[in-house]
Amino acid sequence: MPHTNRRRNKNPPHLAPRKLTYHTDSSGWTHVLTRKLLVRSPPSELAPHGTDAFVPAPVPPGLTLARALAATEAAAEIWRASKMAKEMRETMTVCLGELAKRGTKVSRVVVLALGSVTGDGRRRSSTQMAAAEGMRGYISSSLGTKTLDTEMGGTLEEKEVAVEMVAQDPVFNALDKEVLRMRGLRVVE
Numbered sequence: 001m002p003h004t005n006r007r008r009n010k011n012p013p014h015l016a017p018r019k020l021t022y023h024t025d026s027s028g029w030t031h032v033l034t035r036k037l038l039v040r041s042p043p044s045e046l047a048p049h050g051t052d053a054f055v056p057a058p059v060p061p062g063l064t065l066a067r068a069l070a071a072t073e074a075a076a077e078i079w080r081a082s083k084m085a086k087e088m089r090e091t092m093t094v095c096l097g098e099l100a101k102r103g104t105k106v107s108r109v110v111v112l113a114l115g116s117v118t119g120d121g122r123r124r125s126s127t128q129m130a131a132a133e134g135m136r137g138y139i140s141s142s143l144g145t146k147t148l149d150t151e152m153g154g155t156l157e158e159k160e161v162a163v164e165m166v167a168q169d170p171v172f173n174a175l176d177k178e179v180l181r182m183r184g185l186r187v188v189e
Helices: 035-040 065-080 083-102 122-143 174-182
Strands: 020-024 030-034 108-112 164-168
Touching: 065 083, 065 122, 065 174, 083 122, 108 122, 122 164
Parallel strands: 108 164
Antiparallel strands: 020 030
16 A cells, blocks of 8 residues: 655755856867856866966965965875775885885885865865875885974974975966975976
8 A cells, every 4th residue: 555644745846957158269169167167267267179278276365385284284184094094004015015025115206197285176186195195104114214204293304305205287386386395295397
């Protein structure tokens, strides 16, 4: 017997149509933008298809070096306490063991396409940077060498960094480069 005490919603909720904006660039490509995206990237700033779309990310107004460093440190603390960080250390133990058997020594961690740690998507980029820093720290500790470690309160000048960390991304702006430099990374163009 069907449930007769259930009420049927006679007027299902109607979803409001999304407001879309269409922008056709000079090469004939049409970009469909929502109002939210339009606020972040006006059509005049869209790079036409086939051009170099990798330009330095804009720095949000009011973001200072101190605030950017604090945000990246907060992301690093969250990363270090995460389950993924533990899994990465376990995986790195196996990988470094295999490399040691072959007589291979890791001397550099290279980070490509990190993204801006101060622009849009900075939370994701800061977490990825923290993961790369964790790799460098774990490699250094497994080799028995010193490394820049913010948990120890050290600075780059005080400690020898045996495992170099290099980062490259065309969207790095001047503030990104300074944040990365202060965290012990060498930025290359």
